[in-house]
Amino acid sequence: MSTVIETAVVKPAPVSTPFRQFVSRFAESRAALAGLVIFVTILILAIAAPLIAPTDPYDLTKVDIIDNRLPPGSQSLDGTTYWLGTDGLGRDMVSAMLYGIRISLFVAVSSGVVALLIGMVLGLSAAYFGGIVDTLIMRLVDLKLGFPSVLLALLLLAALGKGVDKIIIAIVVVQWATYARVVRAGALVERSKEYVDAAQGLALGHMRVLFRHLLPNALPPLIVVGTVQIANAIALESTLSFLGLGLPPTEPSLGLLIANGFDYMLSGKYWISIYPGIVLLVTILSINLMGDQVRDVLNPRLQK
Amino acid sequence: MTVFVIRRMLQSILVVFAVTIIVFLSINVIGNPVDILIDAECDQACRTRAMLTLGLDLPLHEQYLTFLWNLLHGNLGDSFLNKIPAVDLILARLPASIELAFSALAIALLVGVPCGMWAGLKPNSISGRLVMGGSIVGFSLPTFWSGLVLIFVFAVQLDWLPSMGRGETVTVFGTRFSIFTLDGLSHLVLPAVTLALFHTALIMRLTRAGMRETILQDYVKFAHAKGLSAKRVLFVHVLRNMMIPVVTMLGLEFGGLVAFGIVTETIFAWPGMGKLLIDSIGVLDRPVIVAYVMLIVVMFIIINLVVDILYSVLDPRVRLQSAGR
Numbered sequence: 001m002s003t004v005i006e007t008a009v010v011k012p013a014p015v016s017t018p019f020r021q022f023v024s025r026f027a028e029s030r031a032a033l034a035g036l037v038i039f040v041t042i043l044i045l046a047i048a049a050p051l052i053a054p055t056d057p058y059d060l061t062k063v064d065i066i067d068n069r070l071p072p073g074s075q076s077l078d079g080t081t082y083w084l085g086t087d088g089l090g091r092d093m094v095s096a097m098l099y100g101i102r103i104s105l106f107v108a109v110s111s112g113v114v115a116l117l118i119g120m121v122l123g124l125s126a127a128y129f130g131g132i133v134d135t136l137i138m139r140l141v142d143l144k145l146g147f148p149s150v151l152l153a154l155l156l157l158a159a160l161g162k163g164v165d166k167i168i169i170a171i172v173v174v175q176w177a178t179y180a181r182v183v184r185a186g187a188l189v190e191r192s193k194e195y196v197d198a199a200q201g202l203a204l205g206h207m208r209v210l211f212r213h214l215l216p217n218a219l220p221p222l223i224v225v226g227t228v229q230i231a232n233a234i235a236l237e238s239t240l241s242f243l244g245l246g247l248p249p250t251e252p253s254l255g256l257l258i259a260n261g262f263d264y265m266l267s268g269k270y271w272i273s274i275y276p277g278i279v280l281l282v283t284i285l286s287i288n289l290m291g292d293q294v295r296d297v298l299n300p301r302l303q304k
Numbered sequence: 305m306t307v308f309v310i311r312r313m314l315q316s317i318l319v320v321f322a323v324t325i326i327v328f329l330s331i332n333v334i335g336n337p338v339d340i341l342i343d344a345e346c347d348q349a350c351r352t353r354a355m356l357t358l359g360l361d362l363p364l365h366e367q368y369l370t371f372l373w374n375l376l377h378g379n380l381g382d383s384f385l386n387k388i389p390a391v392d393l394i395l396a397r398l399p400a401s402i403e404l405a406f407s408a409l410a411i412a413l414l415v416g417v418p419c420g421m422w423a424g425l426k427p428n429s430i431s432g433r434l435v436m437g438g439s440i441v442g443f444s445l446p447t448f449w450s451g452l453v454l455i456f457v458f459a460v461q462l463d464w465l466p467s468m469g470r471g472e473t474v475t476v477f478g479t480r481f482s483i484f485t486l487d488g489l490s491h492l493v494l495p496a497v498t499l500a501l502f503h504t505a506l507i508m509r510l511t512r513a514g515m516r517e518t519i520l521q522d523y524v525k526f527a528h529a530k531g532l533s534a535k536r537v538l539f540v541h542v543l544r545n546m547m548i549p550v551v552t553m554l555g556l557e558f559g560g561l562v563a564f565g566i567v568t569e570t571i572f573a574w575p576g577m578g579k580l581l582i583d584s585i586g587v588l589d590r591p592v593i594v595a596y597v598m599l600i601v602v603m604f605i606i607i608n609l610v611v612d613i614l615y616s617v618l619d620p621r622v623r624l625q626s627a628g629r
Contacts, residue, residue, distance in 0.1 A: 031437075143319055143322065147559070147601070147604065148559035148560060148562060148563035149563065150563035150564065150566065150567070151559075151562065151563045151566070151600065154566070154581075154585075155327075155593070155597065158585045158593070231444065235444075235446045238446055238448075238449075239446060239447065239448055239567060242446075242448045242567075243448075243566075243567065243570060243582060244586075245585070255446075255448075258448070258449060258452065262452060262571075265452060265455070265456050265460065266455075266460060266467075268460060268461075270456055273449075273452050273456075274452075274453070274456070277446070277449040277452065277453065280446060280449060281441075281444055281445060281446070281449065284444040284445075284446070285440065285441060285444040288440050288443060288444050289440060292440065
């Protein structure tokens with residue numbers, strides 16, 4: 001927000017740029033702003049996890065198995081308070097969750113970025129070159145989109161095995177097609193406009209027309225899809241980890257923490273599953289709140 | 305029209321063929337199932353014998369051709385574990401999955417459409433905002449976690465509903481159903497609600513978005529201006545056009561129901577196809593995994609084909625577009 005005000009002071013003349021319009025319309029929704037604040041907070045917590053976590057849940061010398069399954073608020077023998085209890089191995093839930101968010105977000109964001117890049121290049125190429133390139137790429141996209149994400153990722157992971165890299169590959173395979181389709185649709189509309197003809201008339205290279213001229217104009221729908229896809233990636237990763245097909249036990253994401261608590265839940269020890277689940281829900285929710293407002297703002301049919 | 309249908313069918317067959325290759329190759333990367341199926345004391349000779357009986361000693365492409373040949377004859381191999389045909393094993397679990405999926409779909413439609421319409425009509429009212437807020441939460445809830453919370457609240461704490469299995473079933477037309485017995489119904493409630501949550505939220509959002517866009521259209525204004533009653537405009541003119549995206553999504557959501565059905569069935573130990581798949585992945589029972597995937601792919605392709613053909617019948621623009629491509 002502050003950058004917007006500063007630029008307004010420096011250059012008072014252009015009253016409304018598309019970007020500033022976007023920001024002010026985004027800020028109209030309090031829910032979206034709340035989503036932004038919550039998401040940024042979670043992001044900071046995840047990045048700073050090693051600094052703020054009360055204990056290091058992976059340091060086996062600090063984890064005491066005697067402290068396992070303590071309810072929230074209990075104290076260990078040496079006087080540490082476990083505000084949200086401990087899990088089946090005696091790890092402090094607060095620390096385990098902070099590290100869990102870190103892993104969940106890392107997997108979701110990195111796979112999202114890779115999928116976005118792959119989808120963007122393929123979608124742009126399909127729209128720009130047309131013909132056989134378009135047919136090939138789009139048939140592949142249709143093939144992928146005709147298959148449910150969870151199922152595809154599940155089978156992929158069954159074949160690949162466990163691991164952070166494996167789950168990133170699986171999410172990329174699941175998500176690239178959506179980006180490709182959205183970029184292609186946007187680029188197709190833009191391609192028929194005169195500025196693209198003009199750029200081509202100037203004999204600019206394919207790459208330059210694609211990335212400097214077409215891409216920036218095809219970007220808005222990509223923002224909407226991107227936010228939703230990150231939320232999907234988080235949910236997908238946690239679902240797969242819960243089913244025991246995602247991350248290895250040495251790198252517990254939120255989904256894996258929930259899975260670990262499932263057995264204890266039936267005996268009433270709710271905190272091991274419930275708290276990571278709430279964090280997971282709040283994270284996904286905050287992204288969806290932002291995505292919702294972005295979509296409304298960018299939807300031309302709802303323009304006032 | 306005929307050309308369109310024939311071309312779509314040819315495409316579908318090609319896709320099935322491509323999927324057989326992908327599935328077969330990826331399943332073969334998992335590992336050697338012999339190591340899991342034979343007991344630890346088995347020596348090299350008995351290991352070889354096991355591989356021979358299972359046909360695992362042949363080169364990969366021969367295994368694939370055998371697989372393809374058998375596939376054409378509707379034979380997807382016997383389950384390594386249960387020694388009965390994989391297809392039979394899956395089909396035996398199909399009714400349970402279908403029962404769960406349709407119950408969830410019914411809940412989602414009955415709750416989602418009215419709520420979405422209301423929220424679309426009154427986007428700024430408190431109830432409209434509540435519906436939207438609720439739908440975002442429902443949309444964000446990971447299926448497995450909402451299942452866990454429902455189990456914790458209704459099965460563990462309150463002890464109102466059971467959380468495992470199908471309960472008592474009755475046989476109707478040769479198929480077992482849970483829904484017709486009180487015990488079975490009580491077993492069905494939690495998994496069906498869990499599976500329905502996401503879809504309810506999705507239908508609500510689609511209905512609301514369709515509603516908001518449709519009521520701004522000129523023909524709706526015209527219908528009002530013509531002096532038609534608000535009820536008639538809403539239920540005849542608006543509803544029909546608004547339902548197009550919802551109906552499209554129902555076709556696509558079949559996939560979601562199958563996929564999240566796997567998660568729901570695993571949590572609630574519901575003896576459907578999804579639970580069978582997860583169990584089979586756990587023990588590398590390849591024929592069952594392959595048969596499951598092939599059945600699902602064929603189902604998907606048939607549904608997509610039917611939706612496409614229906615579309616071209618209902619909306620000539622689709623047909624023209626694909627002919628022009």
